[in-house]
Each structure stands twice: as C-alpha cells, then as structure tokens.
Amino acid sequence: MSGIEARPRATADERRGLIVDGLCGVEPDAFGLLARFFAEGSSDLTARVAEDIRRPASAGVPPPADGTAREADEPWAPDPDLALASAWLDTLGLALDPLTSLAGIGWLVEHVRFLAAPLDWLAGDGDRIKDAVGRWRRAAVDLDRVAREEAGGATADDTRAASRRCAAVAEQLSTAGTITAAVRGMVRDLIGMFVSEVVRNAAVALAVAEASGGASVAAFTGWAVGRAAAVLERITGQVMRLLQALTRILDRLGALAGSL
Numbered sequence: 001m002s003g004i005e006a007r008p009r010a011t012a013d014e015r016r017g018l019i020v021d022g023l024c025g026v027e028p029d030a031f032g033l034l035a036r037f038f039a040e041g042s043s044d045l046t047a048r049v050a051e052d053i054r055r056p057a058s059a060g061v062p063p064p065a066d067g068t069a070r071e072a073d074e075p076w077a078p079d080p081d082l083a084l085a086s087a088w089l090d091t092l093g094l095a096l097d098p099l100t101s102l103a104g105i106g107w108l109v110e111h112v113r114f115l116a117a118p119l120d121w122l123a124g125d126g127d128r129i130k131d132a133v134g135r136w137r138r139a140a141v142d143l144d145r146v147a148r149e150e151a152g153g154a155t156a157d158d159t160r161a162a163s164r165r166c167a168a169v170a171e172q173l174s175t176a177g178t179i180t181a182a183v184r185g186m187v188r189d190l191i192g193m194f195v196s197e198v199v200r201n202a203a204v205a206l207a208v209a210e211a212s213g214g215a216s217v218a219a220f221t222g223w224a225v226g227r228a229a230a231v232l233e234r235i236t237g238q239v240m241r242l243l244q245a246l247t248r249i250l251d252r253l254g255a256l257a258g259s260l
Contacts, residue, residue, distance in 0.1 A: 016053060016159055019142045020166070023050040023135055026173060030128040032092075034121040034239060035180055038246040042176070045250065046136075046169055048257035053143075053162040089126030092181040096123075098191040105202050108221065112198075112228040115191050118235050122184040129177035136170035139163075165256055172256075176249050183242040187235050194231045198224050 025043030028036050096119045102109050143163035150156035205220035 013155070015146050016143060016162060019139050019146070020050045020053045020162075023139055023166075024132065026129050026132045026177075027125075030125045030132075031177070031180055032122045032124040032184075034118075034243070035124070035176075035246055038176060038250060041250045042173065042253055045253040045257045046173075049165055049169055049253075052257065053165065089130055089177050089181055091185060092122075092124045092126035092129070092177065094123075096184075096188050098188060098195050101192075101195045102198065105198075105206075108198070108202070108224055111221065111225050112194075115194065115228055115232060115235070118187050118239060119184060119191070122180060122187065122239075124177075124180065126177060126181065129173065133170045133174045133177070136166050136173065140167035140170060168256055169253065172249050172252050176246055179242060179245055183238050186238055190231055190235055190238075194227065197227070 023046065025046040026039050028039045028043075031039045097116055099109055099113065099116055102112075140163045143159055143166060147156045147160040147163060150159065201220055201223065205216040208216045
C-alpha cells in the first residue's frame with residue numbers, strides 16, 4: 001500500500017451541485033434602465049432554479065415542466081440560431097444618436113431631443129447577457145453528460161431533467177436579451193426615418209424662407225415637433241410590447257423555478 005487512498009468518485013448529486021455552483025442571472029444594468037425589472041426578477045428566479053437543482057434526487061420533489069419533450073437518449077444541443085441572437089446582443093450597448101444628422105439645423109434638435117431618450121434607456125450590455133446564457137448552456141451540456149454516465153434510474157432521470165431546465169433558462173435569457181436589442185434597433189430605425197424626413201423638408205423650408213418672410217421655417221418647426229411626437233408614440237408602443245414580452249418570460253422562468 002502506498003498510503004495514498006483513492007478518493008471515492010463524486011456522486012451524481014454532488015457533481016450536479018458542482019456544475020450549477022455559481023450559476024446566476026444577469027446583472028441589473030445589463031438590460032438597460034427600462035428592462036431593469038427583468039434583470040432583477042430573473043436573477044432571483046434563476047437562483048431558485050440553481051438551488052432546486054442542487055437538491056439531491058432523493059428529495060422526491062418532481063421538477064417543474066420546462067415545456068419541452070426530449071427522448072432520454074438524445075443529448076441536449078444548442079439552438080442553431082445562436083449566431084443571430086449573438087449578433088443582436090452585440091448591438092445592445094452601442095452608442096446610438098441618430099439625431100446627430102440634424103447638425104445642420106441644430107436649432108431644431110432641442111425641440112426633438114426627447115426622441116433619443118428611449119435609446120439610452122434601452123442601452124444594456126450584451127456581453128454580460130451572453131456570458132450568463134453561456135454559463136447556463138454549459139451547465140446543460142455538463143448535466144446531460146452526467147446523466148448519460150449514470151446507468152439509468154431515478155438519479156439519471158433527475159439529472160437529465162436538470163439539464164433541460166438549465167437549457168430552458170439559457171433560452172429564456174437569450175430571448176429576453178435578443179428582443180430587447182431588436183426593439184432598440186427598431187427605435188433607432190424609426191428615429192432615423194424621422195431624421196431623413198426632417199432633413200428633406202428642412203431643405204425646402206430654408207429654400208423659401210426669405211421669400212416667405214420666415215413663415216416657412218416656423219411652419220416647418222411646428223410640423224417637425226408634431227411629427228416627432230407621432231414617432232414617439234410609435235416608439236412607446238414598441239417599448240410597451242417589449243415590457244409585456246419580458247413579463248411573459250419572467251412567468252416562464254417562474255414556472256421553471258416552481259418546485260420551490
């Protein structure tokens with residue numbers, strides 16, 4: 001005997017606990033000011049999912065359904081649209097100010113500056129979201145591997161269910177970040193179209209300003225502010241739909257944590 005005893009292999013429950021150790025949601029500012037409620041709510045719910053997974057299978061508490069059906073011998077695989085989601089998330093933190101194109105008519109900018117506020121409120125950190133999603137996806141793969149190494153039975157089934165839950169959390173966080181970035185992109189496009197329209201009409205108003213005694217400029221200014229208000233209404237509608245979608249995702253995360 002060498003005096004060195006072989007360490008017993010960790011049980012599936014112990015390995016499951018190590019895999020989910022440190023899993024968490026997304027930092028509060030990653031989704032921007034408007035969606036901060038989602039980041040805070042999802043952090044609490046994902047922590048509950050991780051804590052539930054840590055509990056040994058012998059606890060006898062069935063995991064909540066994740067809404068997916070997967071054969072026991074089919075390994076979990078990432079969604080094929082990951083590249084698209086990642087591309088959207090890369091834009092979430094970009095500094096955007098379409099109103100800079102109005103530099104030539106700077107006197108108007110202060111009257112329509114309110115349009116840029118939603119872009120700032122939706123600015124987040126896509127890298128942090130991708131990092132959180134990546135951690136949950138890796139946990140799903142690792143747990144699936146542990147389940148396969150177990151020769152069937154309740155422990156393997158419990159670990160396989162834990163893998164599916166981690167995959168579902170990753171999917172929900174990714175979806176939330178992607179739609180937030182997409183709505184921010186739509187807001188940018190709406191402002192960009194408004195700016196293009198303003199520039200064209202400003203050229204006409206300024207061209208006849210002298211002949212009209214300045215009346216064309218006054219009329220143009222009134223039109224531009226009214227048009228900006230209409231654009232803001234459309235932006236508000238997009239933002240409200242985003243907040244509703246994020247609320248539904250929180251409900252799904254709540255279902256995944258529902259066994260606690």
